Amino acid sequence: MSVTTGRARRPPIRIVLVDDHSIMRQGLRAVLEREDDLRVVGEAATPAGAAAAVLDARPNxxxxxxxxxxxxxxxxxxxxRALTTAHPGIGVLVLTxxxxxxxxxxxxxxxxxxxVVKDVDTTELVRAIxxxxxxxxxxxxxSASAMVRTLNGAGADREQLTDRELEVLRLLARGLSNRAIGGELYISETTVKFHVGNLMxxxxxxxRAEAVYAASKLGLL
Structure with a gap:
């Protein structure tokens, strides 16, 4: 039974599968395409193949x-890293x-x-996508527990954020809007939004307020 029951009709979410096992890709395609709002538009087994598939299929x-x-x-x-740099709007979900x-x-x-790990159930995987x-x-x-442990431990430090993200974070802490941050740093509002998304x-x-609070706890501000 599709999880999309009662969901308003929207353009389907376009997905590219990247896994070196063909049988895994086939199984994922069969499971995901049961959902009315999910569509597998490409597959790849290698980094080069993935880059080509994403360029060709333009997935979400x-x-x-x-x-x-x-x-x-x-x-x-x-x-x-290569995909998110080349295609800033794309959403990468690790399944491993x-x-x-x-x-x-x-x-x-x-x-x-x-x-998410590969023993996740179908419902949770669909929700994650x-x-x-x-x-x-x-x-x-x-995975969430791993992130919490890292944030609370020695692994969560300044090196997680780039210099530009730290600049954006400091301006966020001053309460500036994306447009105002862009003006301060001489970058576009879209670029600011990209950096804010990455640092969050x-x-x-x-x-945004939670980002400022978390950064303060980690000594980044």
Whole structure:
């Protein structure tokens, strides 16, 4: 039964699947396309294939495994960074077997909006995809706990944020709007919005005020 019952008709969420196992991609496609609002528009098994698929299909969401066949154990992290840099509006959701805290944090630092492990149930996976497509964060229970542990521990430090994100964060703390921040830094309002989204994901918050509070706790302000 589709989870979309009673949901207003909207353009479907376009998804590209990136996993080195063909059978995994086939299974994901079969599961996701049961939902009226989800459409798989591309597949890839390698970083090069993923870059081409995203350029061709223009998806809203990329479902990304961290282990791809041609490279090192976590070559998906480099791909995540490349995709989010080249396509700032795209939502990358990591779907992997790796559960280490450091990999969750590194994925977020690379631009991923969410992180779930492959034993997640279908309902939670679909919810995560929808959240990421809306620009929100999406973590399963283990991944969320990893982020909390990192924020509360030595791993959450200034290096998580770029110099530009720190500049934006300091202006946020002064209560400036995106337009005003852009004026201060001589960048566009769209670019400011991109940096704000990145720093909020890295701080595991959903509101600007929460970002300022979390940054204060971490000694970033």
């Amino acid at each position: 969401v990329v479902l990304l495994d961290l282990k791809l066949s041609a490279g090192p154990q976590t070559d998906g992290l480099d791909l995540c 077997t790796f559960t280490e805290d450091r990999l969750v944090v590194r994925a977020v630092q690379a631009g991923a909006r969410g992180y 929808r959240a990421v497509s809306r620009g929100e964060s999406a973590f399963d229970a283990r 994901r890295k701080l595991l918050v959903s509101r």
